[in-house]
Amino acid sequence: MEYDFDEVIQRRGTDSVKWDRLPEALPLWVADMDFKAAPSIIDAIRRKTEQGVFGYSLVPESYFDAVRWWLSHRHGLEIEREWIVPIGGLVPAATASIMAAASPGDEVIVQTPAYNCFFNNVRNAGCKLSENKLIYKDRRWQIDFPDFERRARTAKVFLLCNPHNPVGRLWTEEELERMGDICLKYGVEVISDEIHIDIVPPGSECTPFARVRPEFLQNCIFFNSPTKCFNIAGLHISNMICADPQMRKALVEASARINHTDINQMGLAALQGAFCPEGEEWLEQANAYIHRNYLLLKERFERELPELDVSPLEATYLVWVDCRKLTVPSAEAQKILIEKEKVWINAGDIYGLPGFFRINIACPRQILEEGLDRIIRGFGALL
16 A cells, blocks of 8 residues: 655644644654654544543553564564563653662763653652764764763663664664673663654664564663654654663552653554554655655755755664854854744754764655755855
């Protein structure tokens, strides 16, 4: 079946965070696609709504079967049913995981620039941020391994983003193995955020951290969710997966402490509608469409704004652009784009790296082209 990703869905006036928080600006900021969800997801939710009763829900066995099938089929990762701890979203999952693996005052390694909520996750768990800054060299984001090992000596947890948001890196198996070995050496628990793991260009694959080595599976908690890859973030459904029974018990207790134990029944249905053959077909077509959007953005920047460097997009639908040659700071440039060009993209300040911008390209081509017109015009005036 062919899906129409060119269809423009009217989201303005629908209480959309992306479209209605700043109604005057074209939004290419928050990680929220503008594509209609896969029909298999819509059908799963429709069947649930037809019951007409929306009370508290148990997690059915079919849910665990869907998660296990997806990880086995798509990623070659075999897991047990009891390893899966459902939770209502990635952000509380990260806080609960840090609380389970560390004590207040412990250090948590985060590779910056980083997903902005990671900073709050560390603070909310009462821990200290240990910042392993990524290096931009030869037009590629790389890990500063000597610094990483130095920080691992005193850290308790490593909060890994695999693949990385916002720089768009698809970590190689060798990079993951090197980080994992260092963490084993110093007794650092790895928490791997893999919520973007299925958003990759055609022909690419993201390696789950837990699959690299059997020892890594026993020394990690990793996150799995259809919310980003299938554009159902508003349904708040995610999983913390942990093979170690003692750590898993701590995860459940930490989730209870932050009051995140009840699961949205629509999210339960939606995950099962996503993690199935029909959902995978939709995802493959979405990934191909997003990749073409990236090639369009890259070509236009190279032709019209060659002074600004676009990082290679190896995964996610979030493009990271080096704007350090602008004549104003990135936070000010963001305001100018909103006020003068009526387009909203995120300055890198919130990710811990001013001078860069993150652009969401998961939208119909018509919207992206209009957004690029405004961005290029606005940035051009600031060079």
